[in-house]
Structure formats: structure tokens, C-alpha cells
Amino acid sequence: MIKIFLYELRRILTNKFFVGLFIVTCIYSWQTLSGDIITGVANTAPFSAWSYGLYLGKTAPLLVITLLFFVTFLYSRKEKQVQSITSTTSFSPARYCLLRCAAMAVGYLLLSVAVIGISFFFYDWVFQFSDFGNLLLPILLILLPTFVFFLGLGMAAGRIFPPILYGIMLLVLIFGQIALPPVADLFGIQFYQSYPLTLPLGADGEPAFSVPASFWIGKILYLAAGGLLMFAALFKKKRTY
Amino acid sequence: MSFLSYLRVETGRIFRSRIFWLAAVLTLCAPIAGYLFYFPATLNHESSIGLWIANPALAGTFGGTVLFALLTLYELDRVYRKEMASLTDTIVSTLMLSSSRTLSLLLAAAAAVVCAAVLYLPYTLYRTGALWDGGYYLFAYLGLMLPTVWSGILLAAALYQFTRRVELSAVLLTALVLLSMSQYVSDQFLLRWINPLVPWCSDYFGNLRVIQTGLYSRLLWLLLSASLWLLSLPAIRKYGYGLGRSFLKGCRKIYLPFTAFVLIGCGFGMYLCQPFINHSQMEYASFSSHPMSTEPKLTIDEVEITCKPNVMTGTQQGTATYKIFNLEKEDVVETFIMNCGYTIDKVTANGETIPYTDLNNDLNFEKQIEVTIPPGYVTLVMEYSGMPQVWNGLRGSLTGTVFSPEFISLEMCDFYPYHSFIEHGKLELTLPEKLIPISNWVDIEVNLISENTDGTRTWELEPPRGGYFGNLYAAEYIALETETENISAVFYCPKKQQAAMEEVNIQQILADVLEYCSAHYGTPPFAEEGKLRLIEAGIPAMMGGYAVDQTSIMSENTFYEKIYTASAETANSPEIMIHEIVHQWWGLGKNLYDDNTASNGWSSEGLTTYTTYRIIKEKYGEEYAKEHCVDVWQSQADYLKNNFYFRYPEYLDRLPEQYAARVRGSVDSIMMYSVVPLKILKAEKLVGGEEKMDEILKGLFTNQNLNPITYADFLDACGLTEEALELD
Numbered sequence: 001m002i003k004i005f006l007y008e009l010r011r012i013l014t015n016k017f018f019v020g021l022f023i024v025t026c027i028y029s030w031q032t033l034s035g036d037i038i039t040g041v042a043n044t045a046p047f048s049a050w051s052y053g054l055y056l057g058k059t060a061p062l063l064v065i066t067l068l069f070f071v072t073f074l075y076s077r078k079e080k081q082v083q084s085i086t087s088t089t090s091f092s093p094a095r096y097c098l099l100r101c102a103a104m105a106v107g108y109l110l111l112s113v114a115v116i117g118i119s120f121f122f123y124d125w126v127f128q129f130s131d132f133g134n135l136l137l138p139i140l141l142i143l144l145p146t147f148v149f150f151l152g153l154g155m156a157a158g159r160i161f162p163p164i165l166y167g168i169m170l171l172v173l174i175f176g177q178i179a180l181p182p183v184a185d186l187f188g189i190q191f192y193q194s195y196p197l198t199l200p201l202g203a204d205g206e207p208a209f210s211v212p213a214s215f216w217i218g219k220i221l222y223l224a225a226g227g228l229l230m231f232a233a234l235f236k237k238k239r240t241y
Numbered sequence: 242m243s244f245l246s247y248l249r250v251e252t253g254r255i256f257r258s259r260i261f262w263l264a265a266v267l268t269l270c271a272p273i274a275g276y277l278f279y280f281p282a283t284l285n286h287e288s289s290i291g292l293w294i295a296n297p298a299l300a301g302t303f304g305g306t307v308l309f310a311l312l313t314l315y316e317l318d319r320v321y322r323k324e325m326a327s328l329t330d331t332i333v334s335t336l337m338l339s340s341s342r343t344l345s346l347l348l349a350a351a352a353a354v355v356c357a358a359v360l361y362l363p364y365t366l367y368r369t370g371a372l373w374d375g376g377y378y379l380f381a382y383l384g385l386m387l388p389t390v391w392s393g394i395l396l397a398a399a400l401y402q403f404t405r406r407v408e409l410s411a412v413l414l415t416a417l418v419l420l421s422m423s424q425y426v427s428d429q430f431l432l433r434w435i436n437p438l439v440p441w442c443s444d445y446f447g448n449l450r451v452i453q454t455g456l457y458s459r460l461l462w463l464l465l466s467a468s469l470w471l472l473s474l475p476a477i478r479k480y481g482y483g484l485g486r487s488f489l490k491g492c493r494k495i496y497l498p499f500t501a502f503v504l505i506g507c508g509f510g511m512y513l514c515q516p517f518i519n520h521s522q523m524e525y526a527s528f529s530s531h532p533m534s535t536e537p538k539l540t541i542d543e544v545e546i547t548c549k550p551n552v553m554t555g556t557q558q559g560t561a562t563y564k565i566f567n568l569e570k571e572d573v574v575e576t577f578i579m580n581c582g583y584t585i586d587k588v589t590a591n592g593e594t595i596p597y598t599d600l601n602n603d604l605n606f607e608k609q610i611e612v613t614i615p616p617g618y619v620t621l622v623m624e625y626s627g628m629p630q631v632w633n634g635l636r637g638s639l640t641g642t643v644f645s646p647e648f649i650s651l652e653m654c655d656f657y658p659y660h661s662f663i664e665h666g667k668l669e670l671t672l673p674e675k676l677i678p679i680s681n682w683v684d685i686e687v688n689l690i691s692e693n694t695d696g697t698r699t700w701e702l703e704p705p706r707g708g709y710f711g712n713l714y715a716a717e718y719i720a721l722e723t724e725t726e727n728i729s730a731v732f733y734c735p736k737k738q739q740a741a742m743e744e745v746n747i748q749q750i751l752a753d754v755l756e757y758c759s760a761h762y763g764t765p766p767f768a769e770e771g772k773l774r775l776i777e778a779g780i781p782a783m784m785g786g787y788a789v790d791q792t793s794i795m796s797e798n799t800f801y802e803k804i805y806t807a808s809a810e811t812a813n814s815p816e817i818m819i820h821e822i823v824h825q826w827w828g829l830g831k832n833l834y835d836d837n838t839a840s841n842g843w844s845s846e847g848l849t850t851y852t853t854y855r856i857i858k859e860k861y862g863e864e865y866a867k868e869h870c871v872d873v874w875q876s877q878a879d880y881l882k883n884n885f886y887f888r889y890p891e892y893l894d895r896l897p898e899q900y901a902a903r904v905r906g907s908v909d910s911i912m913m914y915s916v917v918p919l920k921i922l923k924a925e926k927l928v929g930g931e932e933k934m935d936e937i938l939k940g941l942f943t944n945q946n947l948n949p950i951t952y953a954d955f956l957d958a959c960g961l962t963e964e965a966l967e968l969d
């Protein structure tokens with residue numbers, strides 16, 4: 001099983017497309033840091049959890065697009081042929097699919113690590129800032145729900161009609177530009193820019209990092225929706241094979 | 242089967258494909274982004290044309306290009322996979338198939354773009370109203386959007402035919418898109434293939450240069466993408482061969498690579514020989530680096546220039562006739578300077594053709610021309626022609642000398658071969674009949690000498706001495722005159738703007754401000770005999786403003802200055818008008834500046850904003866002034882106080898310079914427009930009221946000292962300390 005997992009992982013990571021998107025994401029991350037983030041978001045420090053949340057929110061669409069491309073591999077015609085070969089092995093298609101999701105998760109994680117690593121390097125280089133502990137919460141708040149929601153959505157869409165996946169990618173790009181209420185603001189782009197302005201300032205002149213219930217609820221809803229969609233996609237698959 | 246029948250089949254197939262309709266509908270939606278959040282054309286000047294035509298069209302350009310490039314990848318991949326099964330294609334039919342397929346996509350894209358242009362027409366007509374510009378609308382959709390979408394399709398098809406991989410082609414395309422959008426090429430109109438450079442849109446003075454550079458860059462990218470596409474045709478895999486072997490086999494059709502290389506050659510030629518931007522260094526060089534001889538070896542008694550602009554092409558044809566006396570007994574090589582865009586066609590001395598050298602050493606706006614002048618009295622005639630070029634340092638803003646149907650600006654002396662020894666000059670200028678020339682020099686006479694039969698009029702201009710004509714602006718100007726007790730003013734604004742100006746009652750505002758400021762501070766030194774000329778210049782010539790005696794020139798973009806008064810969000814509002822006229826006193830009459838301006842925000846804007854507030858208070862009442870001025874300043878100042886870099890300035894020093902400059906820019910404008918006015922307001926309370934403050938300001942204004950008023954001067958005059966004015 002480990003062997004198949006490693007095989008899948010290698011297929012994802014050595015894909016030309018992943019390499020290309022990886023480079024693009026790195027460049028974009030650097031541009032975002034040196035463009036929007038360096039001025040500080042909502043008057044907070046450029047290395048505050050608020051600014052960091054916006055940074056992740058701005059780079060998240062690229063992560064999501066990479067993830068969705070991973071999903072398109074699942075449903076491409078060539079892949080179906082490979083599947084018919086691998087399905088002769090002893091375990092069920094659903095289990096096999098789960099294994100590939102795990103490989104995708106590792107790919108997504110690697111890309112996230114790159115995005116985060118670049119930001120840590122940037123903070124250290126420009127601001128000599130290295131107290132990264134308080135940036136963990138914004139990282140968690142964005143990476144996990146985004147991954148689960150779009151993996152589920154992508155798998156469901158891929159099952160119905162794979163070209164929709166490309167449509168979703170486009171929507172993701174547009175999604176990142178529109179002002180949404182906190183419940184729906186998955187990337188938090190609007191939230192991180194406006195919410196801190198409404199908070200009282202602490203002793204250091206910065207609002208402490210805190211997230212309102214509606215934002216939490218939104219994240220949980222996205223997580224739940226993603227989980228359901230994923231389950232549905234996996235379950236339906238079992239029936240067809 | 243003939244090519245046409247292939248094309249018919251392919252086009253029919255495209256229009257039946259669901260995914261095409263998806264791409265087309267999304268393309269039709271893309272311009273909405275230009276109304277909501279994508280504002281590339283209104284960064285410097287929020288004109289109606291920019292807001293309602295350029296922004297949506299540019300959003301459509303970007304969105305449509307991405308969508309149709311993706312559609313191309315999808316379609317080619319789908320068809321290719323179908324054909325994989327049958328390896329029966331002959332070379333000819335493969336070529337025919339691929340080209341008819343791409344051509345059908347181009348046709349489909351054209352249909353989508355035309356639909357978008359028709360769809361947004363009624364709303365655009367409604368929003369632009371009297372400022373509607375049909376030519377610009379056509380340019381935006383058919384001149385920018387359509388060719389860009391086409392380039393995207395050709396690029397995508399080429400990449401796919403080379404790589405045969407959808408995802409790899411998509412990544413390469415993304416890289417090309419990011420390159421075009423990156424900051425490294427943001428000021429280079431030729432390299433921005435998917436987001437054309439539109440640094441401004443003018444409502445009143447035409448957009449010729451933006452249109453020309455836009456079309457030129459579109460043509461360049463069409464050529465490049467078409468050549469890449471042609472090159473990719475031989476690369477189409479046949480008989481299951483790999484890339485290299487298919488390509489070599491395909492290239493036996495020699496006309497394919499040949500045409501491709503010719504097109505690439507044309508593209509590079511267009512890149513290298515673009516006629517719009519000169520090749521000067523980007524930093525402004527002081528004049529001494531273009532040396533002109535200081536030891537006179539000759540005198541130039543007179544120059545007579547005829548200037549015949551061709552406003553449709555943006556070029557001019559000129560002749561300069563010099564009366565020269567060469568003091569030496571031999572030939573003298575003299576250097577003239579002129580705009581880098583012109584070429585000398587012919588030089589004659591006393592009727593005989595003589596040699597000259599165009600040094601092509603672009604520096605700032607000019608280059609040098611060396612002419613060998615024979616001894617004695619010489620009548621030197623230089624004939625020259627061409628399109629004035631933008632200085633390389635301004636390539637991102639595309640402003641400068643321009644000849645266009647709506648507006649002509651002759652900047653400085655770069656419209657003819659200039660020499661500093663010229664004693665006396667005369668210019669004959671032939672303009673379209675609706676254009677009226679105005680010089681920024683009040684003592685340059687402008688006379689109409691003839692009305693010609695071809696719809697033009699010829700004007701004669703004569704500066705009192707020298708060959709320096711100042712800056713000349715010609716547009717369909719109207720003169721709005723205002724007279725008050727102490728001062729009279731005439732405001733030259735374009736006829737198209739008259740309605741907007743009358744809506745804010747510009748003459749009344751002018752009168753109010755002139756009355757208020759001359760009563761409170763005195764007449765500006767440049768308004769000799771109490772006369773003031775205001776000229777509105779077009780943004781094609783410049784941004785910002787300046788003053789020379791009796792005349793103050795404002796670019797149309799200054800009427801959009803962000804002055805932080807609540808109702809000033811719309812252009813041409815009374816507040817902005819008042820503010821710009823107050824600048825005749827603070828800024829142009831007396832400059833305010835400080836060595837510490839960067840840190841304390843002390844500039845002409847502060848006192849101008851304060852005076853604007855006082856006038857508003859007098860005109861509209863205390864409550865209105867508080868709500869629209871003081872409260873707005875206060876909220877801006879509060880915002881600044883919370884800003885990270887304002888709280889921890891030490892971090893600003895740690896930033897690499899280019900980032901620090903950006904941060905400072907946003908801090909500076911709040912300091913200038915909000916914090917300093919608040920401090921002046923505080924000073925007003927501390928010195929004992931408005932009347933006291935007016936006395937102090939009058940003292941500062943009438944002071945004979947020519948140096949800028951510093952913050953320390955202001956504090957001294959108030960008898961206050963810096964600490965006393967700190968805001969809490």
C-alpha cells in the first residue's frame with residue numbers, strides 16, 4: 001500500500017504541470033508579500049496575524065487551482081485506462097481513491113509549505129521577524145477548510161462532467177476578488193482587511209488576533225460541505241464500478 | 242475537400258459546442274469587472290471615457306483572452322484525441338484541418354467580441370452622455386480587445402501544437418500572462434500583450450497617442466503570435482512521429498517556416514523601430530550634458546518657422562529658415578537640438594544643399610543636429626518632419642508634445658531645431674479651424690493671419706525676443722471671464738467641458754475664490770495689474786500643473802485631485818475647483834516647502850486645503866464645512882495614527898528603498914492633505930481666531946522673501962512651537 005501511495009505521489013509531483021504551478025505560485029507569493037502585504041493590512045504590522053491571513057488568502061486561489069488540477073488527473077481519459085489496470089489489484093476503488101486523495105494532500109501540503117516558507121524568509125530578511133508562533137492560527141484557518149472544500153467540490157464536479165473543473169478554477173480566481181460576508185469569505189480576503197479596523201487596539205497599538213463566531217461557523221460549514229461532497233463522490237463511484 | 246468547406250464544418254462545430262457558449266457568455270460578462278474592481282485606465286485620471294469605456298473594455302480584453310485561450314486548448318485537445326485513432330491524415334489535410342480549426346476559433350472570438358461591443362453600447366452611451374466618443378469605443382473593443390483575444394488564441398494553439406499537452410501549454414500561457422502583468426514591464430507598452438498600456442483617458446483632449454500605441458502593440462503581438470502559430474504547424478505530429486521528426490518533415494513545406502520568419506522579422510523590426518518613445522536615459526539629465534557652444538562663432542538674427550501638423554497621423558511637417566551671420570572666415574559646425582522623433586529631410590544654405598549630421602544621441606526630449614555653416618551671411622533652411630516622441634522617462638505615462646485632432650501641445654522648444662543664440666523668432670502654425678492656440682507666455686502675440694479653404698486656419702506667433710515660444714496649447718477653447726474688485730481672470734477651458742463647468746457655476750466660484758484670497762492674502766505676484774490667466778491643458782501633454790507670470794496651467798487631471806473632502810469624490814466638484822484656484826496663491830504664488838517635508842508633510846497642499854475649508858465655510862456654512870472638511874481630516878489622521886509604519890518609523894528604515902518609497906507615498910498624502918490642515922486649524926485656535934490667522938497668513942504671503950515658506954517660518958509667524966501643534 002505504501003508502495004502504491006509513493007507511486008501516486010511521484011506521479012503528481014513529477015508532473016510538468018505541478019512544477020510549473022509551483023514556480024508560478026512562488027513568484028506570485030513573493031510579489032504579494034512585497035506588494036500588498038509589506039504596507040501592513042488594516043494598519044497592523046506586515047507580520048501580524050491579520051496581514052498574514054490576507055497573504056494566505058491571496059495565494060490560496062493558486063493552491064486551489066493546483067489542487068483542482070490534481071483532481072482533473074483523476075478524471076482524465078488516460079487515467080481511466082490506468083485505473084482499469086490498477087483496479088485488478090486487491091483493493092476497492094474507493095480505498096484506492098482515498099489513497100490518491102492522500103497523495104494530493106501531500107502535494108497540496110508541499111505547495112503550502114513553499115508559500116509559508118517564502119513568507120518566513122521574507123519576514124526574516126526584511127523585518128528580522130522570526131516569532132512565527134502566532135501565525136499558526138491563520139494558517140490553519142485557511143489551508144484546511146480550503147483543501148477539504150475544494151477537494152470535495154472538485155471530485156463531485158469531476159464525476160458529473162470534468163470540464164466543470166476548469167470553470168471552477170475560473171470561479172476561484174473571481175471568488176478571490178469579490179467582497180463577501182465573513183460566513184462566506186472562505187479566503188478571508190475581505191475579512192482580514194476590514195474586521196481588524198473594528199477592534200479595540202492593544203498596548204502595542206495593534207488589535208489582538210481574534211476571529212468572530214460567524215467566521216468560525218463559515219469555516220466549519222465549508223469543511224462539512226467539502227466532507228459531504230467527497231463522501232458522495234466516493235460512494236457513487238463504488239456503485240458504478 | 243477544399244479549405245472553405247473544412248472551415249465551414251469546423252465553424253459549425255464550434256458554434257454547436259457547449260463549451261464555446263460557456264466561454265462566449267463569460268467573455269460577455271468580463272467587462273463587468275471593469276465596472277466593479279478592475280480599473281487600469283483610471284489610475285491617474287478618472288475620466289468618463291476611462292470609467293465607462295476603457296476599464297470595461299480592458300477587463301473584457303483580459304478576460305476574453307484568457308477564456309478563448311483556454312477554449313482553444315480544450316478544442317484542439319479534444320479533436321486531436323479523436324483523430325489519434327485514425328492515422329490516415331495526409332500532410333495537406335492535417336495542415337488544412339489545423340488552420341481551419343484555428344481560423345474558426347478566430348471567427349468565433351470575433352463574433353463574441355462584436356457581441357460584447359453591441360451589448361455594452363446602450364449602457365455606455367447612457368453613462369458617457371455628451372462625452373461619448375464613438376471612435377474610442379471602436380478602438381477599445383475592435384482595436385484592443387479583438388486583436389488581443391486573437392493573439393491569445395494563436396499563442397494557445399501554437400503552444401499546444403508544439404507541446405501536445407494541455408496542462409503544459411496552460412502553464413506556459415500563465416507564465417506569459419504573468420510576465421505581461423509584472424511590474425517589470427508595466428511601463429512598456431510594447432511588452433504588455435494581454436493588458437495594453439492605457440495610462441490615461443481624456444474626455445476633452447482626445448486620445449490619439451494611446452490609440453496609436455495601443456494599435457501598434459496589438460499589431461506587433463498579432464504578428465508574433467501568428468508567426469509562432471505558423472511555426473507550430475509543421476510540428477503537428479503525423480504518423481506517430483515525435484516532435485523533431487514531424488517538424489523536419491513538415492518544414493519541407495518551405496513556405497511555412499519562411500512566412501513565419503518574415504513575420505517574426507517584421508515583429509522585431511516593429512519592436513526596435515517603434516516611433517513613439519525615444520531612446521534617452523530614464524533619469525532626467527541636466528541641460529549641460531547636451532553641450533551647446535558658449536563662445537559665439539555666429540549670430541542668428543531671426544528664425545521663421547512654418548509648422549504644418551497632420552493631426553490625423555500625429556505628425557508635423559516643418560520648415561525653419563534662419564538668418565545667420567557666421568563671424569569666422571571658415572565653415573563652422575553648429576549644433577541644434579530638436580525632438581528625437583523628427584528627421585531632417587533637407588538643409589540648404591543660400592539655396593545650396595549642405596551636409597548635416599543627425600547625432601541621434603537622444604537625451605531627455607532632444608537629440609542634436611550638427612550643421613556645417615559656411616562663412617558670412619547665410620540663409621539656412623532646414624526641412625524636417627515626423628512624429629514627436631515621448632521622453633523615455635515618461636514612457637509609462639505617454640505624455641508630451643502631441644499633434645492630434647482635438648489637442649495640440651508644443652512643449653518647450655522641441656518642435657523645431659532650436660538654438661539658444663536666436664535673437665528673434667516667428668512661427669506660422671496651420672491648425673484645424675476649430676483649434677485655437679494659446680501660449681503660456683502672456684506676451685507672445687497670437688494672430689490669425691488666414692482662413693484656408695481646406696478647413697484649416699493659419700496663426701502667427703511672435704515672441705518679443707529670442708526663439709523661445711514657451712509652451713503652446715491649441716484646443717477648442719472657450720474663454721470664461723470673471724471680474725472682481727481687485728482682480729480679473731480668464732479661464733480657458735475646452736468647449737466640451739463648458740456644461741460641467743457651468744453646472745458648478747465656475748465663474749461664481751472663480752469670483753468667490755479670487756475675491757476671498759486677494760482680500761485676505763493679497764494679489765498673487767504673477768497676476769500683474771490684477772490679471773490672471775488660467776489654462777486647462779490636456780492630459781496627453783502633461784499631468785499636474787505649473788505657473789509662469791500671469792498664467793497658470795492646470796492639466797485636466799488636476800480636476801480629479803484626491804483632496805479628501807467628502808463630496809469631492811466626483812470630478813469637477815466645487816471643492817476641487819476651489820482647491821485648484823486657491824493653488825494660485827499657495828503653491829504657485831507662494832510655495833510652501835521644507836527640508837523635512839517628507840516627515841512633517843509641510844507643503845502647499847496643507848494651506849491650500851485649509852483655505853479651501855475657509856472658503857467653503859463662508860459659502861456653505863459652518864456645519865457643512867465641518868462635515869466635509871474637518872471631520873474627514875480627522876478620520877484620515879486617526880487612520881494614519883494607527884498605521885504600523887507611522888507608529889514604528891524604525892521599520893521604515895529597514896525596508897528596501899523601493900518598498901519604503903511606496904509606504905511613504907501613502908503616508909505622505911494623508912500628512913499633506915489632512916494632518917497639516919488640522920495643525921493649521923489648531924494654530925488658528927491658539928493664536929486667537931480666524932482673523933488673527935488671516936493676518937499671519939497675509940504677512941507670510943506678502944513677504945518679499947522668494948524662498949519657500951517653511952514650517953519654521955509658519956510657527957515663527959504664529960509665535961508657536963512645534964510641540965504646541967502636535968495633534969492628540
Ligand SMILES: [Zn+2]
Binds near residue numbers: 820846
Ligand atoms: Zn492640491
